[in-house]
Amino acid sequence: MKNTVTGILAHDELLKEDIIQLLKTDVKERNIIYQKSSEIKEQYVGKKAYYRGLIEFSNICYKDCLYCGIRAGNKKQERYNLTDEDILKAAKFAHENKFGSIVLQSGEREDKEFINRIDNLLKKIKQISNNELGITISLGEQTEETYKRWFESGAHRYLLRIESSSKELFEKIHPVNKKHSFERRLECLYALQEVGYQTGTGVMVGLPFQTLEHLADDLLFFKSFSIDMVGMGPYIEHQETPLYEFRNTLLPLNERFNLTLKMIAILRIMMKDINIASATALQAIDPAGREKAIKIGANVIMPNITPTIHRTNYQLYENKPCIDESADDCGNCMEARIHLAGDEVGFGEWGDSKHYYKRQKI
Ligand code: 5AD
Numbered sequence: 001m002k003n004t005v006t007g008i009l010a011h012d013e014l015l016k017e018d019i020i021q022l023l024k025t026d027v028k029e030r031n032i033i034y035q036k037s038s039e040i041k042e043q044y045v046g047k048k049a050y051y052r053g054l055i056e057f058s059n060i061c062y063k064d065c066l067y068c069g070i071r072a073g074n075k076k077q078e079r080y081n082l083t084d085e086d087i088l089k090a091a092k093f094a095h096e097n098k099f100g101s102i103v104l105q106s107g108e109r110e111d112k113e114f115i116n117r118i119d120n121l122l123k124k125i126k127q128i129s130n131n132e133l134g135i136t137i138s139l140g141e142q143t144e145e146t147y148k149r150w151f152e153s154g155a156h157r158y159l160l161r162i163e164s165s166s167k168e169l170f171e172k173i174h175p176v177n178k179k180h181s182f183e184r185r186l187e188c189l190y191a192l193q194e195v196g197y198q199t200g201t202g203v204m205v206g207l208p209f210q211t212l213e214h215l216a217d218d219l220l221f222f223k224s225f226s227i228d229m230v231g232m233g234p235y236i237e238h239q240e241t242p243l244y245e246f247r248n249t250l251l252p253l254n255e256r257f258n259l260t261l262k263m264i265a266i267l268r269i270m271m272k273d274i275n276i277a278s279a280t281a282l283q284a285i286d287p288a289g290r291e292k293a294i295k296i297g298a299n300v301i302m303p304n305i306t307p308t309i310h311r312t313n314y315q316l317y318e319n320k321p322c323i324d325e326s327a328d329d330c331g332n333c334m335e336a337r338i339h340l341a342g343d344e345v346g347f348g349e350w351g352d353s354k355h356y357y358k359r360q361k362i
């Protein structure tokens with residue numbers, strides 16, 4: 001019985017070989033997975049999608065990830081850094097439009113000036129929103145002390161993608177040096193959990209050198225780490241990065257897209273009560289990409305509220321969508337998309353990870 005998709009899904013625990021088989025499914029079989037994952041979503045986290053207004057406030061980065069368009073080594077990239085005023089304005093927009101939460105994201109920096117600036121911004125955002133706006137930050141690897149400081153100043157969720165849970169693959173997509181280390185990435189994830197953040201991680205799907213085994217291990221990694229939130233998007237090559245050289249070895253874009261959807265659906269089946277984001281990169285491949293992900297298991301969506309003039313400069317990958325809409329347009333367009341997927345928007349709610357609270361009780 002265990003060899004059919006239905007047979008595999010009838011078991012509570014998915015083993016690595018089961019996951020690989022599910023990742024290999026054809027169109028007909030994968031619909032069985034999607035049916036199950038949407039039922040689980042409805043049952044455990046409801047038919048609701050939560051907004052996180054995304055503010056990509058700076059593309060200045062001191063790292064050199066081999067896949068990323070804003071890596072320090074890309075000298076063709078113009079750099080920007082929003083003023084505090086602009087950031088606060090975007091936060092205010094999110095608050096007034098009942099987004100519930102924002103995500104502050106930027107390239108990586110670990111200098112004192114940056115750390116202090118974030119600290120100050122977090123306090124101000126809490127202040128101007130009467131403590132109502134939830135704040136997620138996605139600011140890379142930092143010391144535990146910095147994580148603690150930012151937590152105490154008002155951030156309560158942190159996103160730090162592992163990118164790949166395989167050390168070997170991680171080291172193929174990053175330079176191996178003091179600035180880039182798989183061990184440090186893991187230590188940071190542990191530190192975030194220790195400090196008390198709702199902790200989010202994720203991987204890119206369809207990377208060069210990546211196999212279905214790697215992807216199955218990634219899902220098992222999220223589970224064993226008892227992660228609260230996951231964001232997974234397809235890898236999309238960027239011309240001004242070293243990994244571009246391997247573009248001919250990649251799966252076609254539509255296959256990377258389908259594989260990402262399968263990863264999301266399988267993860268929803270494995271980790272029923274976590275928050276799963278519908279990654280923006282899905283929409284770079286399919287205009288309806290993000291609503292498709294909501295339909296089969298994702299429950300978080302991140303409308304871009306970065307001031308429009310800077311959006312073209314935050315191109316981690318090519319063909320990034322929504323770079324010429326205003327924040328207003330993004331919110332409206334998202335709501336329509338979520339309704340299309342059959343969900344409601346959780347306006348004015350933080351939409352915390354249910355898994356996090358369960359984890360606190362153990
Ligand atoms: N394709 C897809 N996703 C990318 N990211 C960075 N570069 C790319 C790319 N070329 C993702 C990484 C990072 C997140 C902010 O964006 O997973 O963690």
Ligand code: FES
Pocket residue numbers: 061062063064065068070071072107108140
């Ligand atoms: Fe900036 Fe990877 S290139 S963190």
